[in-house]
Amino acid sequence: MNRTHSTSNSPPKPGAAGRLLLRQPDDWHVHLRDGVVLKSVANYTARQFARAIIMPNLAEPITTIAAAEAYHKRIVEAVAEDTSFTPLMTCYLTDSLAAREVEQGFASGVFTACKLYPANATTNSSFGVTDIKNVYSVLEAMQRIGMPLLVHGEVTDSEVDIFDREAVFIERVLSAVVDDFPVLKVVFEHATTADAVAFVEAGGANIAATITPHHLEFNRNAMFQGGIRPHYYCLPVAKREQHRLALRRAATSGSPKFFLGTDSAPHVINAKQSACGCAGIFNAPFALESYTKTFEEEGALDRLEAFASEYGPRFYGLPLNKGTIALVRQEQRVPDCLDCADTQIVPFHAGQKLSWQIERDHS
Numbered sequence: 375m376n377r378t379h380s381t382s383n384s385p386p387k388p389g390a391a392g393r394l395l396l397r398q399p400d401d402w403h404v405h406l407r408d409g410v411v412l413k414s415v416a417n418y419t420a421r422q423f424a425r426a427i428i429m430p431n432l433a434e435p436i437t438t439i440a441a442a443e444a445y446h447k448r449i450v451e452a453v454a455e456d457t458s459f460t461p462l463m464t465c466y467l468t469d470s471l472a473a474r475e476v477e478q479g480f481a482s483g484v485f486t487a488c489k490l491y492p493a494n495a496t497t498n499s500s501f502g503v504t505d506i507k508n509v510y511s512v513l514e515a516m517q518r519i520g521m522p523l524l525v526h527g528e529v530t531d532s533e534v535d536i537f538d539r540e541a542v543f544i545e546r547v548l549s550a551v552v553d554d555f556p557v558l559k560v561v562f563e564h565a566t567t568a569d570a571v572a573f574v575e576a577g578g579a580n581i582a583a584t585i586t587p588h589h590l591e592f593n594r595n596a597m598f599q600g601g602i603r604p605h606y607y608c609l610p611v612a613k614r615e616q617h618r619l620a621l622r623r624a625a626t627s628g629s630p631k632f633f634l635g636t637d638s639a640p641h642v643i644n645a646k647q648s649a650c651g652c653a654g655i656f657n658a659p660f661a662l663e664s665y666t667k668t669f670e671e672e673g674a675l676d677r678l679e680a681f682a683s684e685y686g687p688r689f690y691g692l693p694l695n696k697g698t699i700a701l702v703r704q705e706q707r708v709p710d711c712l713d714c715a716d717t718q719i720v721p722f723h724a725g726q727k728l729s730w731q732i733e734r735d736h737s
């Protein structure tokens with residue numbers, strides 16, 4: 375593709391030798407888990423990203439300031455000593471959560487945002503919200519104090535086709551929330567449809583979305599390529615090609631409403647390769663390389679830095695990172711499996727070749 379883009383703010387230019395120098399990015403949506411899995415996966419995220427929004431859907435969800443502080447500590451302990459990484463904690467909304475806990479957590483800097491999981495939408499979401507009206511007093515407080523609401527945008531009604539659940543959520547739930555709380559900051563997490571892109575584009579500056587590397591890379595056919603492929607299964611599930619193309623356009627458009635959020639969601643190999651496999655793609659190990667692939671294919675490498683490193687912090691009202699990271703055009707083969715405690719996890723792009731890699735020893 376030969377698109378040329380007008381650019382702003384001295385965008386990075388791929389050097390003659392194929393080197394990209396970027397302001398250090400952040401990951402605005404990641405699952406780091408806990409215990410031995412946390413210890414195995416945290417550094418994949420921390421070696422690329424300066425900060426990350428940590429999802430609160432542990433087996434026992436993070437619903438209190440104390441639980442978030444303790445989890446924050448476990449994350450920091452899991453990260454290598456020579457790596458500077460700031461976990462940004464989120465609070466898991468439940469039907470009975472007190473607005474006071476949320477407000478105090480935000481005021482004291484423990485909580486950066488709240489995450490809305492409709493009950494039973496995905497992994498560890500059985501404590502989620504059963505009716506959005508049950509959290510209206512919390513949303514009212516969040517709107518007042520400027521605290522972002524991060525939304526898993528799917529209805530859970532089993533009568534709704536799984537591929538329609540995102541579009542129906544917009545229609546039945548999110549449109550009303552945005553009308554009722556017109557200045558609430560909302561992040562439509564892991565957008566997977568053209569409908570979500572259109573919804574976010576039509577909203578005010580307080581409405582944004584994260585886009586994952588995997589939803590940019592494949593459509594729903596990937597799950598059924600010659601057989602059932604559990605490592606391509608995540609929630610929200612990948613949709614038709616037209617939706618993937620809408621996501622690629624949005625991510626590379628230069629709109630500040632769309633920014634990087636990997637939704638890296640590790641599950642050990644036996645939990646994926648099972649008669650009832652878990653939803654989630656472990657993309658943290660090669661996340662930046664994967665996004666770079668998409669931006670290069672779209673002729674938009676000059677827009678990667680803003681997507682990865684600028685629009686997220688601007689939306690959250692946080693400073694841009696000062697450090698940099700470099701990618702070099704050098705082919706690498708993604709391993710079939712990565713060790714995780716006494717088992718393994720299959721990473722996104724397993725067995726494939728990627729043409730960019732993060733430069734080692736960059737300072």
Ligand code: NCD
Nearest residue numbers: 405496497608609639653654
């Ligand atoms: C996530 C997980 O495993 O925690 N899974 C996924 O497929 N993305 C949950 C989520 O974000 O929906």
Ligand code: ZN
Nearest residue numbers: 405429637639
């Ligand atoms: Zn997620």
